Amino acid sequence: MRAFSIFSNYLVLFSILVGIILSGGLGYSFYQNETQAIESDFRRDVDDKAAALERELLINLEVLYAVKGLFNSSDDVNEAEFKQLASSFLVRHQNIQALEWIPRVSLEQRDKYEQQRRKFYPDFEFTEREFQGSMIRATDRKEYFPVYYVEPMEGNEVAFGFDLASNPKRDKILKKSRDLDLALATASITLVQEVSNQKGFLMFMPIYLGDPNTLIKRREQLTGFVLGVYRIGDMFETAIRYTGAQGINLKLIDNTSISAEQLYSSYATEQHQDKTQLKLIYNKPLSRFGGRQWTLVATPSLGYIAERRSLLPFISCAFGVLFVLLAGAYISAIIRRSSLIKVEVEARTQDLNEAKLELEQLSHTDSLTKIANRRKFDDKFEKEWQRAVRSKTSLSLIMIDIDNFKQFNDHYGHLAGDQCLRDVAKSLQSTMSRNTDLVARYGGEEFVILLPNTNEPALLADKCLINVEKLRIPHEPSSVSEYVTISIGVISTSPTYNSDPLALSAKVDKLLYLAKDLGKNRVCVDEPIIIPNGDVIDFKSPNK
Numbered sequence: 001m002r003a004f005s006i007f008s009n010y011l012v013l014f015s016i017l018v019g020i021i022l023s024g025g026l027g028y029s030f031y032q033n034e035t036q037a038i039e040s041d042f043r044r045d046v047d048d049k050a051a052a053l054e055r056e057l058l059i060n061l062e063v064l065y066a067v068k069g070l071f072n073s074s075d076d077v078n079e080a081e082f083k084q085l086a087s088s089f090l091v092r093h094q095n096i097q098a099l100e101w102i103p104r105v106s107l108e109q110r111d112k113y114e115q116q117r118r119k120f121y122p123d124f125e126f127t128e129r130e131f132q133g134s135m136i137r138a139t140d141r142k143e144y145f146p147v148y149y150v151e152p153m154e155g156n157e158v159a160f161g162f163d164l165a166s167n168p169k170r171d172k173i174l175k176k177s178r179d180l181d182l183a184l185a186t187a188s189i190t191l192v193q194e195v196s197n198q199k200g201f202l203m204f205m206p207i208y209l210g211d212p213n214t215l216i217k218r219r220e221q222l223t224g225f226v227l228g229v230y231r232i233g234d235m236f237e238t239a240i241r242y243t244g245a246q247g248i249n250l251k252l253i254d255n256t257s258i259s260a261e262q263l264y265s266s267y268a269t270e271q272h273q274d275k276t277q278l279k280l281i282y283n284k285p286l287s288r289f290g291g292r293q294w295t296l297v298a299t300p301s302l303g304y305i306a307e308r309r310s311l312l313p314f315i316s317c318a319f320g321v322l323f324v325l326l327a328g329a330y331i332s333a334i335i336r337r338s339s340l341i342k343v344e345v346e347a348r349t350q351d352l353n354e355a356k357l358e359l360e361q362l363s364h365t366d367s368l369t370k371i372a373n374r375r376k377f378d379d380k381f382e383k384e385w386q387r388a389v390r391s392k393t394s395l396s397l398i399m400i401d402i403d404n405f406k407q408f409n410d411h412y413g414h415l416a417g418d419q420c421l422r423d424v425a426k427s428l429q430s431t432m433s434r435n436t437d438l439v440a441r442y443g444g445e446e447f448v449i450l451l452p453n454t455n456e457p458a459l460l461a462d463k464c465l466i467n468v469e470k471l472r473i474p475h476e477p478s479s480v481s482e483y484v485t486i487s488i489g490v491i492s493t494s495p496t497y498n499s500d501p502l503a504l505s506a507k508v509d510k511l512l513y514l515a516k517d518l519g520k521n522r523v524c525v526d527e528p529i530i531i532p533n534g535d536v537i538d539f540k541s542p543n544k
């Protein structure tokens with residue numbers, strides 16, 4: 001019972017533990033699902049931003065094409081025409097720092113070109129950057145690509161007249177653009193006109209005389225380049241300004257060369273960068289643009305993730321744990337209650353068994369003498385009879401009656417009579433030594449002794465007779481003795497299937513009456529007994 005209770009408690013504890021683990025698992029699975037949803041939202045938002053950036057780049061390219069249209073439509077575009085067109089675009093595309101016309105000027109043409117500009121800008125000359133960084137007059141070279149027209153002039157004065165061919169990197173990209181008839185962008189540069197630390201890039205659009213379709217023709221017919229000057233930060237912010245999701249940290253990386261270069265970062269500070277969910281990094285390559293491969297690198301900020309997190313994982317876990325604990329408590333209460341009921345039932349069953357035993361004892365006990373009663377004798381007699389039949393053993397009966405008991409009662413009173421009955425019963429009981437012997441009150445002042453498998457019942461009967469006499473209970477009115485005496489009938493038989501137990505009772509009764517008739521205070525057996533020394537004792541004889 002106790003072991004079962006301990007086992008049940010462990011089982012409940014184990015179930016609670018499993019339940020808590022499952023609840024945790026459920027919460028974790030909701031958390032994971034949510035994380036996946038956030039990740040997929042995040043990728044979609046970054047894709048939107050990348051698309052917006054690509055759109056912005058294309059729009060800027062379109063501006064160059066539009067300016068190119070002006071130069072294609074006329075062999076001699078003057079500054080006023082250029083400025084008018086360029087300024088109309090710059091008003092609408094404020095992330096373009098400047099639009100410029102870069103003519104192809106041979107060494108022979110240089111003076112002419114410089115003279116022309118000096119009409120309006122007296123200090124104008126083709127310039128280049130000196131080794132130390134300051135601007136100087138461009139040295140002689142075969143071909144020049146100077147910044148000839150620039151819109152707006154304000155803020156771009158330093159670039160005005162700068163010979164792009166003087167810079168080997170720019171010269172290389174100019175030639176590539178010329179050869180391929182392709183708008184090409186530079187890697188990120190610090191613009192000569194830049195005042196903040198923002199990076200920029202240049203995009204060259206080649207202009208030809210006519211429509212050259214071979215490399216040689218392109219080299220011959222090149223007249224110059226339309227140049228767009230872009231500030232990357234401004235362009236980036238213009239592009240993503242109206243894209244919905246906030247809280248995404250972005251970096252624009254130029255992967256064109258092996259050493260990836262950061263063009264722009266939306267991280268406010270390095271410290272802020274540390275706090276972001278760097279585990280989730282999404283690299284979104286943009287479509288190739290101006291011969292360059294840019295990649296948008298995005299990480300969500302804590303705020304972006306927090307906005308999209310719900311309490312569902314926590315609530316589901318908490319509810320799961322709560323449910324498991326309540327169910328565990330309920331089951332444990334039921335188990336405790338059922339074990340209490342079990343204990344109670346067992347106690348009651350034990351009480352009932354004890355009561356039953358007591359009742360049984362009472363129903364088989366004579367209330368006055370506390371020895372077995374007639375009912376007990378009848379039961380036992382029947383059982384022993386059957387046993388003796390089966391085992392072919394003997395069964396003996398001793399029937400006892402107190403002599404002149406009516407006179408005893410009359411003389412000493414009924415209470416004394418009762419005490420006499422108790423004393424005689426006790427004496428008879430103590431005379432029998434075997435557990436299997438049964439002493440019972442047969443009725444009134446009559447007793448019976450059942451002796452299974454006993455060789456010499458008459459000797460035992462004689463012992464009873466002597467022991468009762470030894471009690472020396474005074475019996476003044478008795479005609480037999482001055483003390484209480486008993487008369488006894490004894491019979492033995494080996495029962496068979498055909499013999500009748502009632503006949504045996506009747507026979508022993510007769511022997512008892514014979515003992516009475518012969519003068520009381522004696523034993524009567526149906527046959528005399530030969531004792532070991534050869535004497536014959538006939539208990540029927542009047543002299544005992």
Ligand SMILES: Nc1nc2c(ncn2[C@@H]2O[C@H](COP(=O)(O)OP(=O)(O)OP(=O)(O)O)[C@@H](O)[C@H]2O)c(=O)[nH]1
Pocket residue numbers: 368401402403404405406407409413414415416417418421443444445516520
């Ligand atoms: N005190 C007392 N007397 C009882 C009890 N049961 C029976 N008796 C009495 O026992 C007496 C039996 O009397 P009888 O049957 O005439 O037998 P007796 O006087 O012993 O005569 P004999 O048997 O011939 O010796 C009656 O007076 C009963 O009232 C009992 O439980 N208590």
